[in-house]
Amino acid sequence: MAHYPLNHHLRQPYRWLTAASGLYLTLYGVIGIVVTWGDPFFNRGSDWVLGLRTNPAAAWLSTVVGLIVLVAALLGGNVHHRVNLVMGWGILALAMVLMTMIQTDANVLNVSMVNIVVLTVLGLFILVGGLYGKVGTAEDSRREHEAALRRD
Numbered sequence: 001m002a003h004y005p006l007n008h009h010l011r012q013p014y015r016w017l018t019a020a021s022g023l024y025l026t027l028y029g030v031i032g033i034v035v036t037w038g039d040p041f042f043n044r045g046s047d048w049v050l051g052l053r054t055n056p057a058a059a060w061l062s063t064v065v066g067l068i069v070l071v072a073a074l075l076g077g078n079v080h081h082r083v084n085l086v087m088g089w090g091i092l093a094l095a096m097v098l099m100t101m102i103q104t105d106a107n108v109l110n111v112s113m114v115n116i117v118v119l120t121v122l123g124l125f126i127l128v129g130g131l132y133g134k135v136g137t138a139e140d141s142r143r144e145h146e147a148a149l150r151r152d
Contacts, residue, residue, distance in 0.1 A: 004081070006144050008132040018084050018129030019073035021122045025066025028052060032059025042108045052118060055110040065091070069126055081133040088127025095119035 008014075032054040036047050043055040054062075065087065072083035099116045101107045109115075136144075 004134045005132060006134055006136045006140055008134070011133050011135070014129040014132045015073055015076060015080060018069060018080070018126050018133075021125045021129075022066045022069030022071075022073055024050075025062050025122065026070055027066075028054070029059045029061070029063030029066055032056075032062065035059075042110075044107070044110050047110075052115045053110050053112045058109040058111065058115075061109065073129070076133075077135050078133075081130055081135070084126050084130030084133060086130075088123050088125075088130050091119055091123030091126060095123060 028050050032047070032049045033056065035049055036043065036045075036054060036056045036059055039045060039047070039056055041056045045055065047054050049059070068083065069087050072080045072087070095116050098107070098109060098111050098119070099113075102111060102113065102116070111119075
């Protein structure tokens, strides 16, 4: 079973990092919706937003994912921990799948390599925020610390 640190002293900065990542995804999505309004949903045009290529499908997906990450960061606690673990791994997996489809007709989200790099970095930020965001009671933290001392 994986070990996630409990009450890590840097969990607040990581939470802010995930909130900033969620805000970027949301802004990219909302601006992308405005810029691509009226285009076909899976358009392969040349629309760029915040340095990333987009179409309506990518814009809507980014808006939804960004809002989920942002709300989880605002709620904090173990909701933040669990949601960001799932979303971080999911964004990283999506980036790898999209990278295999860049030069094919399957590139329905109209991504470029710049999009892949940004998605990978944001996915890592969100995942790390989830890894170090677990919270518990003072008693749980004390027991975890004692168990770690016994292992060493």
